[in-house]
Amino acid sequence: MPEHDNPLVAELETVRTQALDELDTMSDLTDLDAWRIQYLGRRGALTQVMRGIGQLPPQQRPEVGQVSNDVKTTLETAFDHRVDVLKQQRLATTLAQERLDVTLPGFPVSLGRLHPTTQILREITSIFAEMGFQVYDSREVESDLYNFELLNIPPYHPARDMWDTFYINERVVLRTHTSPGQIRAMQAFHPDPIRVILPGMCYRYEQVTSRHEMMFTQVEGLAVGENITMADLKGVLENFARRLFGDNRRMRFRCSHFPFTEPSVEVDMDCFLCNGEGTGCSMCKESGWLEILGAGMVHPQVLRNGGYDPTVYSGFAFGMGPERITILKYGIDDIRLFFSNDLRFLEQFS
Numbered sequence: 001m002p003e004h005d006n007p008l009v010a011e012l013e014t015v016r017t018q019a020l021d022e023l024d025t026m027s028d029l030t031d032l033d034a035w036r037i038q039y040l041g042r043r044g045a046l047t048q049v050m051r052g053i054g055q056l057p058p059q060q061r062p063e064v065g066q067v068s069n070d071v072k073t074t075l076e077t078a079f080d081h082r083v084d085v086l087k088q089q090r091l092a093t094t095l096a097q098e099r100l101d102v103t104l105p106g107f108p109v110s111l112g113r114l115h116p117t118t119q120i121l122r123e124i125t126s127i128f129a130e131m132g133f134q135v136y137d138s139r140e141v142e143s144d145l146y147n148f149e150l151l152n153i154p155p156y157h158p159a160r161d162m163w164d165t166f167y168i169n170e171r172v173v174l175r176t177h178t179s180p181g182q183i184r185a186m187q188a189f190h191p192d193p194i195r196v197i198l199p200g201m202c203y204r205y206e207q208v209t210s211r212h213e214m215m216f217t218q219v220e221g222l223a224v225g226e227n228i229t230m231a232d233l234k235g236v237l238e239n240f241a242r243r244l245f246g247d248n249r250r251m252r253f254r255c256s257h258f259p260f261t262e263p264s265v266e267v268d269m270d271c272f273l274c275n276g277e278g279t280g281c282s283m284c285k286e287s288g289w290l291e292i293l294g295a296g297m298v299h300p301q302v303l304r305n306g307g308y309d310p311t312v313y314s315g316f317a318f319g320m321g322p323e324r325i326t327i328l329k330y331g332i333d334d335i336r337l338f339f340s341n342d343l344r345f346l347e348q349f350s
Contacts, residue, residue: 006056012067023035023075040076050068123244127244131236133196143172146184147175151183152260152301152302159259178220189224194224196223198219198222199218203215204216210333210336216321220317221318224315228313233318238251250270254266254267261296261299263297264296267293269328274288295317297315323335323338
């Protein structure tokens with residue numbers, strides 16, 4: 001080690017030599033971190049020496065400061081290099097000790113499945129597509145005008161009690177049914193004939209139970225043209241029901257009331273669990289029948305609101321709940337299962 005007139009410079013060189021000699025012997029990253037703290041830490045040997053610079057005469061400080069910076073840079077560079085060397089050594093040791101047999105079979109990757117609601121929606125869409133119906137997407141956030149008023153449900157109408165509505169503000173709602181899409185489809189296609197289905201999510205402020213959800217899907221159907229009759233509606237729904245549930249299933253129409261159709265009907269299928277016998281069956285409440293959808297001829301005022309002259313055009317509409325149809329088809333006893341993300345339930349519909 002060369003002799004220096006300034007004792008701090010000599011001390012810095014001593015720290016450099018001693019630190020580098022110890023660094024060469026380091027073979028563990030933990031020991032290496034202890035070395036960094038010992039020499040480069042806030043209370044390390046180099047820092048202690050550098051604190052003495054302020055006590056030197058002004059003319060000696062530049063030389064000592066330059067040497068101290070050079071020592072610090074040297075030690076930091078040597079430390080980083082040693083870290084890289086030890087990491088490479090550790091990696092080589094790990095690879096040598098933990099060799100993998102790449103010829104072994106890998107772990108199987110489980111494939112995802114379509115949600116049962118998605119499956120039934122695709123099946124419904126496919127059936128109606130073969131009957132000439134196209135899919136028309138309608139908005140989920142809807143105005144009160146389209147959700148109620150243009151469907152013959154003005155603000156004072158008691159039928160509004162049928163829908164517990166989520167209001168965003170006084171004039172904007174989360175749609176309570178897919179029926180507003182009827183008006184939007186008519187306005188979009190007028191004056192051409194229409195044959196569309198409108199699938200989508202609906203929202204109602206209801207207590208969640210085994211039979212009711214506040215979020216659910218619906219599929220609306222609409223046909224508008226000249227000389228469309230109730231017989232056309234019945235033929236379309238009978239064909240749909242047989243395609244979906246089987247040729248041997250029975251179907252019936254019951255009188256009902258919806259503000260936007262006249263006349264209105266509800267459609268039932270014979271119970272899947274008791275084959276329509278009803279005796280002791282809790283699913284159909286011993287009636288032998290299960291409701292699957294509501295339907296009817298489009299009300300003349302609704303036709304006018306959509307831009308069609310009811311003296312020339314007529315039409316039918318229907319609405320069904322895919323979750324309810326899935327419940328009836330597979331004997332599911334709780335609608336909450338569709339939104340619970342329980343794999344034990346969902347994996348049954350592969």
